Amino acid sequence: QKEVEQDPGPLSVPEGAIVSLNCTYSNSAFQYFMWYRQYSRKGPELLMYTYSSGNKEDGRFTAQVDKSSKYISLFIRDSQPSDSATYLCAIPFNFNKFYFGSGTKLNVKP
Amino acid sequence: EAQVTQNPRYLITVTGKKLTVTCSQNMNHEYMSWYRQDPGLGLRQIYYSMNVEVTDKGDVPEGYKVSRKEKRNFPLILESPSPNQTSLYFCASRPGLAGGDTQYFGPGTRLTVL
Numbered sequence: 001q002k003e004v005e006q007d008p009g010p011l012s013v014p015e016g017a018i019v020s021l022n023c024t025y026s027n028s029a030f031q032y033f034m035w036y037r038q039y040s041r042k043g044p045e046l047l048m049y050t051y052s053s054g055n056k057e058d059g060r061f062t063a064q065v066d067k068s069s070k071y072i073s074l075f076i077r078d079s080q081p082s083d084s085a086t087y088l089c090a091i092p093f094n095f096n097k098f099y100f101g102s103g104t105k106l107n108v109k110p
Numbered sequence: 111e112a113q114v115t116q117n118p119r120y121l122i123t124v125t126g127k128k129l130t131v132t133c134s135q136n137m138n139h140e141y142m143s144w145y146r147q148d149p150g151l152g153l154r155q156i157y158y159s160m161n162v163e164v165t166d167k168g169d170v171p172e173g174y175k176v177s178r179k180e181k182r183n184f185p186l187i188l189e190s191p192s193p194n195q196t197s198l199y200f201c202a203s204r205p206g207l208a209g210g211d212t213q214y215f216g217p218g219t220r221l222t223v224l
Contacts, residue, residue: 008150032210043114043200043215044153051210088152095207096160097168098143102152 001026006089006101015110019076023089023101026070033065034090035074038103044088047074079108112137114216116201122222123191131186131219133201141204142184143168143213144176146197153200159184160207191223 006023013019021035032051036044050056053067062075072089089101114135123129135142143158145168155168159178173195175187184203188195201216 006152041218043202043217044213045215046212049210090153096141096158096166098145098153098155098213099169100145100153102150 003099004101007104009104012107017079019079021074021087021104023072024070030091032092033072036088038086081108081110084108114203114214116216116219120220124224126190129188133184134182135203139203139205143202144186145200148197193223196223
């Protein structure tokens with residue numbers, strides 16, 4: 001079983017839609033949960049992270065963690081064409097290893 | 111400008127010909143790491159380094175070597191490349207080992223092994 005599983009997409013939505021991106025993980029010891037955004041032909045960049053359970057909001061983006069079901073989500077409100085990218089969930093473990101999901105490619109149509 | 115640089119950005123080589131991909135960061139970060147990205151598999155960690163002369167294996171270390179002789183540099187060495195090492199490679203660095211420390215990624219090196 002992979003440490004992190006992610007819905008592969010691709011996902012295509014109209015501008016202004018609410019987008020939901022999801023991952024599941026296997027190890028209940030994981031504490032930090034991250035979302036990276038990767039534009040085409042670029043390296044990933046950190047979007048936001050959460051610690052333990054709960055929600056964290058940053059502008060149009062909300063990260064949510066449900067540790068009871070080992071489920072993490074990223075919501076994008078009022079999606080824009082500039083949000084078109086691949087989104088990767090990532091989980092650091094023991095401070096030095098990182099497990100990434102396979103990525104969900106999002107296309108926001110004008 | 112704070113950044114992670116990788117060279118070369120694109121490389122086509124043949125099986126068995128040793129190659130090195132360089133990685134350098136100018137942020138005085140302690141932690142550096144190498145990943146490969148393949149369709150459907152996402153980013154997989156190859157090796158990481160927590161400081162000078164301290165390196166350890168990630169999930170897919172077979173066929174790769176690394177060294178960390180200086181804090182800013184973390185080269186990836188393929189001593190005898192094979193076609194299954196054709197991939198997109200990313201180097202990353204982060205300030206330390208705190209759980210929420212951001213990883214900064216380089217622009218990537220696209221390697222093709224014929």
